[in-house]
Amino acid sequence: MSATFLTLQPRPGDEIDPSVDHGIQAIVSGASTAETCNTDLAAGPWDFDARPGYGPGSSMGDVIPTGAPRQGELPAEYRAASEDELHARIRAAKAALGERVVVLGHFYQREEVVTHADYVGDSFQLANAALEHPDAEAIVFCGVHFMAETADLLSRPEQAVILPNLAAGCSMADMASIDDVEECWEQLEDIYGDLTAPDADGLVPVVPVTYMNSSAAIKGFVGRHGGIVCTSSNARTVLEWAFARGRRVLFFPDQHLGRNTAKAMGVPLAQMPMWNPRKPLGGSSADELDGARVILWHGFCSVHRRFTVDQIDKARAEHPDVRVIVHPECPMAVVDAADEAGSTDYIRKAIAAASEPTTFAIGTEINLVQRLAAQFPQHKIFCLDPVVCPCSTMYRIHPGYLAWVLERLVAGEVVNRITVPADVADPARVALERMLAAKP
Ligand code: SF4
Helix, strand or coil: CCCCCECCCCCCCCCCCCCHHHHHHHHHHCCCCCEECCHHHHCCHHHCCCCCECCCCCCCCCECCCCCCCCCCCCHHHHHCCHHHHHHHHHHHHHHHHHHEEEEEECCCCHHHHCCCCEEECHHHHHHHHHCCCCCCEEEEECCHHHHHHHHHHCCCCCEEECCCCCCCCHHHHCCCHHHHHHHHHHHHHHHCCCCCCCCCCCEEEEEEEECCCCHHHHHHHHHCCCEEECCCCHHHHHHHHHCCEEEEEEECEHHHHHHHHHHCCCCHHHCCEECCCCHHHHCCHHHHHCCCEEEECECCCCHHHCCHHHHHHHHHHCCCCEEEECCCCCHHHHHHCCEECCHHHHHHHHHHCCCCCEEEEECCHHHHHHHHHHCCCCEEEECCCEECCCCCHHHCCHHHHHHHHHHHHCCCCCCECCCCHHHHHHHHHHHHHHHHCCC
């Protein structure tokens, strides 16, 4: 599958500084009256990586699961270096490595890192970008942990996938642990009987579907149990694939993507019970589960759940012609109130396709919104959430970590390698291949 990629660089003459980091620094120093969700974000991530939660920012209330990887201390020379020095060192290391390394930057990554990326895109586009460089020895993935795992699944075994800061997890992905999902599956077996046995219509009782934003272990689970992976771009096609094979779907980790997609397909809300892994039967009754079409895992993205209908109402009051586009990880009421909902790639393409100057209010992560605003100065583009609150885990990929992993590569040492074991990788690839083969 070929993917499209962006080269989103601020252009000479751009009036908008796309750097969220600079914005937060200005707020903390008093040079800006804007608001941030936590002033601690102005510090280096090494100052908060050791805390038990995800650190400051949109996901600060979420707790990192036991056993999640932690980052060792970044050497002092990188912590003390100025932004200019780090940029110079990153450029020098990349020049020394040449074709031996590919640097990937997620749409939500901070600008100071994205500026060094060879490719910018969503997680699946970036994993495919790695495929275009089979001779690169190292793929440095400036995103979060599950994304680096996916790149490892799709790259050649001898290629090293590197995550510059191991503490860059994803609170949503961590909401569906493999133990909790296995436990859920056992309880569903008690209700529905043999989950592998098709009924008279050839449908099994339940097909597991996981969002790309999940661990490799979860993708492997899905692969082992006849299920499939989806992205925010193809969720509808994937649900159709699953409904052709099962009476119902177990969708995880993001309840909102599952609900928004199934609702748009005509599934009544009453047939979408929630599964909370902390409660017996997920907190639903056996009857509710029996009548279910989609069982929604109790997960969410801490960034996208910040968007509200009030923000949309305010944008419309202040800009009567505004076009509101939100990501389908937003709550249902927000998606319903918006003009359009779609993946990051959808949002970017919608803006790029607008031929007349347009005001866009966007409901997705602020690094992407500010970069789009800089790239398309003919439009007015702003984030629906007035508070500067980036994805705090993605934000942990500070340029200091990027400089460190690249300079270690120059010295012949691979640090922070992400490797998915074969017993997980094989079924996870099956689930990904099913997704690639699913047709609208
Ligand atoms: S934006 Fe949300 S889903 Fe994406 S990496 Fe951050 S926490 Fe995870």
